[in-house]
Amino acid sequence: MSSLPRLFLPDDLVIQIGGYTRNCLPLEACGLVAGTENRAVAFLPVSNELQSPSEFRMDPQEQLNAFLWMEKQHLDLLAIFHSHPQGPQTPSTTDIAEFFYPGVTSLIWTPVSLRAFDITREGYTEVPVTLNEASNG
Numbered sequence: 819m820s821s822l823p824r825l826f827l828p829d830d831l832v833i834q835i836g837g838y839t840r841n842c843l844p845l846e847a848c849g850l851v852a853g854t855e856n857r858a859v860a861f862l863p864v865s866n867e868l869q870s871p872s873e874f875r876m877d878p879q880e881q882l883n884a885f886l887w888m889e890k891q892h893l894d895l896l897a898i899f900h901s902h903p904q905g906p907q908t909p910s911t912t913d914i915a916e917f918f919y920p921g922v923t924s925l926i927w928t929p930v931s932l933r934a935f936d937i938t939r940e941g942y943t944e945v946p947v948t949l950n951e952a953s954n955g
């Protein structure tokens with residue numbers, strides 16, 4: 819997979835991500851975003867097994883189930899999502915150190931933003947996010 823030049827995120831997925839994230843407060847929320855090319859069509863929430871307000875680790879069984887579902891639907895992993903309930907709006911040093919999916923976007927929600935990043939061992943660069951009206955499945 820190569821880095822995505824832009825992530826297209828439909829409004830209904832943004833609403834799902836926001837609702838899930840608010841329900842997880844004050845803890846970090848996490849999940850996967852699936853789609854084709856750079857167009858997201860599904861948000862798959864995954865429980866944060868750390869139950870922490872400042873770090874996350876996806877529940878391994880739920881994560882595996884999400885990957886199997888994506889495979890069945892012929893969808894790709896476009897983004898790994900998590901929240902920073904208390905900031906920062908950018909990847910933390912832990913996010914960078916523990917990111918093991920080159921070419922997959924990191925999507926971070928904070929109370930004031932939803933931003934996407936391409937993370938490498940050297941750091942990160944922001945990926946533009948375009949919100950559009952509806953997913954096309």
